[in-house]
Amino acid sequence: MAHQKAFSTDGEVSGQTVRSVVEGVGQFSTTYKDRALGILDDHGLPEPEEDEWYSWGAYIDAFEELADTVGPKTVTKIGSEIPGLVDWPPTIDSVEGALEALNQQYQNTHRGDEIGYYEFEKTGDRGGVIECKNPYPSSLDEGLLKATAEKFSGDDAFVRVEQTSDGEVTTFQISW
Numbered sequence: 793m794a795h796q797k798a799f800s801t802d803g804e805v806s807g808q809t810v811r812s813v814v815e816g817v818g819q820f821s822t823t824y825k826d827r828a829l830g831i832l833d834d835h836g837l838p839e840p841e842e843d844e845w846y847s848w849g850a851y852i853d854a855f856e857e858l859a860d861t862v863g864p865k866t867v868t869k870i871g872s873e874i875p876g877l878v879d880w881p882p883t884i885d886s887v888e889g890a891l892e893a894l895n896q897q898y899q900n901t902h903r904g905d906e907i908g909y910y911e912f913e914k915t916g917d918r919g920g921v922i923e924c925k926n927p928y929p930s931s932l933d934e935g936l937l938k939a940t941a942e943k944f945s946g947d948d949a950f951v952r953v954e955q956t957s958d959g960e961v962t963t964f965q966i967s968w
Contacts, residue, residue: 803848803904810840810851812877816870817862824862831858848904852927864931871935875943887968888914890944891922891937898926918949919967921956930955930962941968 810832818825832838835854837846859867875890878897884890891912898910908926915921924933934953941951945968957963 803902803907804845805848805851806901807840807842807844807846808877809901810837810846811842812874813855813858813870814840815877816873817858817866819869819873820862820866824866827861828858831861845903848902848907855928859929859932864929867929867931868935871932871937872939874936875940884944887918887941887944887949888912888920890940891920891966894922894936894940916967919965922964922966923961924964925961930958933962934964937964937966941966 814825814828814832817828829839831854832840832851835850835857837850837854840846862870880890880897881893884893891910894910894912898908902908909923910926911923913921922937924930926933934955938951938953941953942949945951949968951968952966954965955962956965
């Protein structure tokens with residue numbers, strides 16, 4: 793599986809983010825959860841606490857190993873669990889608002905120089921383009937974007953996410 797590289801090894805990631813991956817794989821089985829905790833431990837991140845900060849470089853290395861172990865479909869599923877774990881501001885009440893808020897959510901859980909971003913541009917009544925510049929696999933972003941749109945769309949909405957470019961910046965078309 794191709795991965796992007798961390799933009800800076802000096803950055804940090806919140807324990808909330810680290811725990812969300814553990815909880816995401818734990819949705820599948822306790823074996824996956826134990827494997828994730830073992831991989832984190834091997835990379836110097838034992839028993840991550842939600843209110844602590846951890847080495848971003850170590851976390852990215854651990855995440856890449858975990859992603860290689862579980863495969864891209866499971867990584868997409870992990871991404872789809874994240875919106876349910878995020879503490880969204882009460883003012884977010886639409887897909888557009890949530891996609892615009894993704895960058896701030898990301899900035900709140902990652903810190904340091906050159907940590908990347910999410911940038912959303914609305915291109916129609918129920919669609920837009922989002923750029924994702926981060927070191928995570930595009931399959932994680934795909935799950936994150938789809939689940940975010942589903943969380944904030946009406947029950948009748950069909951959410952479609954299509955990756956249109958890959959590289960240091962990955963672009964997705966999204967409609968709902």
